[in-house]
Amino acid sequence: MNSMTGYGYSEYSNSDYILTLEIKSYNNRYLDISFSCPSVLSPFEIEVTERIKKAVNRGHLDVSLHLKTIKQDCKINVDTEVASSYIDAAIQVRDICVKKGLSPEVKLSDILEREGVLTQVRMETEDTYKDAVFGCLDSALNSLIASRAREGQATKDNLKNLIDGISKSLNTVESHASELENLIKTNLTARIEEMLGDSEYDKNRILTEVAVMLMRYTINEEVVRLKTHIKEFNKLLESSEAVGKKLDFLCQEMNREINTIGSKSQIVEINLSVVEMKDSLENIREQIRNVE
Numbered sequence: 001m002n003s004m005t006g007y008g009y010s011e012y013s014n015s016d017y018i019l020t021l022e023i024k025s026y027n028n029r030y031l032d033i034s035f036s037c038p039s040v041l042s043p044f045e046i047e048v049t050e051r052i053k054k055a056v057n058r059g060h061l062d063v064s065l066h067l068k069t070i071k072q073d074c075k076i077n078v079d080t081e082v083a084s085s086y087i088d089a090a091i092q093v094r095d096i097c098v099k100k101g102l103s104p105e106v107k108l109s110d111i112l113e114r115e116g117v118l119t120q121v122r123m124e125t126e127d128t129y130k131d132a133v134f135g136c137l138d139s140a141l142n143s144l145i146a147s148r149a150r151e152g153q154a155t156k157d158n159l160k161n162l163i164d165g166i167s168k169s170l171n172t173v174e175s176h177a178s179e180l181e182n183l184i185k186t187n188l189t190a191r192i193e194e195m196l197g198d199s200e201y202d203k204n205r206i207l208t209e210v211a212v213m214l215m216r217y218t219i220n221e222e223v224v225r226l227k228t229h230i231k232e233f234n235k236l237l238e239s240s241e242a243v244g245k246k247l248d249f250l251c252q253e254m255n256r257e258i259n260t261i262g263s264k265s266q267i268v269e270i271n272l273s274v275v276e277m278k279d280s281l282e283n284i285r286e287q288i289r290n291v292e
Helices: 039-055 080-099 108-112 126-175 177-196 203-217 220-237 244-264 268-288
Strands: 006-013 017-026 031-036 059-069 074-078 118-122
Touching (some): 006 126, 017 126, 031 039, 039 059, 039 126, 080 108, 126 177, 126 220, 126 244, 126 268, 220 244, 244 268
Antiparallel strands (some): 006 017
């Protein structure tokens, strides 16, 4: 069992750059991946996302790639035509200034600073960082999976205790099931006799009607179904697959059976056990929201 909450981090560095990859994972109904990175690394987004999908089934993941360049690997291009145009313009402005009695100075920096004269071209490509990106991805994913597994184990232990609590309360309910049945039978018989008074009636017919009513008001079927759900829940806890959605469905089914038992009960011990089961089930549902 894995939690949907986790964290993974990895870093690669050499004499030219430092690259870091960070993955933060949160609970989410489906798998949702958010990716951020510098533009030079954006070509890796699709493949990074696909690799993550193979390792993670559910959760919202924030994936961040950061790049810090230590040594610039770039080339400076000079556009001679643009530079020549700026020089020609500078000469014309100078001549006008001389005619007006001014003595302007044109420096080399004045030309170099003009837009379009110098262009910086980065020499690195996506291949420059490919090995580093996917090396960091593998390491960060392993770290993320390990952290999700650790938290998942803690959640599993807690869920096991809670479901055992429901099972214990259900045993109490079952021990009073026959008592509830007898109480219902007694109350129904007494009620019918009260309504009929001294009138003649077919006792066997009355007992048949009581038996039919007992089928509606006894809790034996609910107890059996709830036991089955608990057994399946424990089985899923030991599964290595993503079981969060299945556990959530089982919780809905168990809640239905517990509510039905509560609605039929007329015995204090059963009512108290129903309250305990509902409290444990609510805690379980809170926990499994974070199960993958």
